[in-house]
Amino acid sequence: MVLASLALGRWWMLRPESFPILPDTLWQRVMERFNPRCCEAVADVEALVVLATALAVVLAVTGIGWLIWRRLRLARA
Numbered sequence: 001m002v003l004a005s006l007a008l009g010r011w012w013m014l015r016p017e018s019f020p021i022l023p024d025t026l027w028q029r030v031m032e033r034f035n036p037r038c039c040e041a042v043a044d045v046e047a048l049v050v051l052a053t054a055l056a057v058v059l060a061v062t063g064i065g066w067l068i069w070r071r072l073r074l075a076r077a
Contacts, residue, residue, distance in 0.1 A: 001058055009054040013047065022049070 012019050030049055036042045 004058045005055040008058060009051040012050050
């Protein structure tokens with residue numbers, strides 16, 4: 001999970017055009033919450049959001065894959 005999340009997050013950071021753009025309202029709320037004071041802090045918040053989103057995507061895909069695998073396994077039995 002961790003390696004897949006890091007790989008997806010890195011891919012997202014290197015090629016942001018490959019992924020959907022997160023809504024501006026989300027970014028505004030995150031920036032209000034963390035209140036970054038300089039460009040380095042903004043980059044840190046961006047990395048945190050990307051990694052958290054990547055983890056959520058990996059968890060969702062893994063959960064869906066597990067459910068499909070389980071259903072197929074029960075269908076054969």
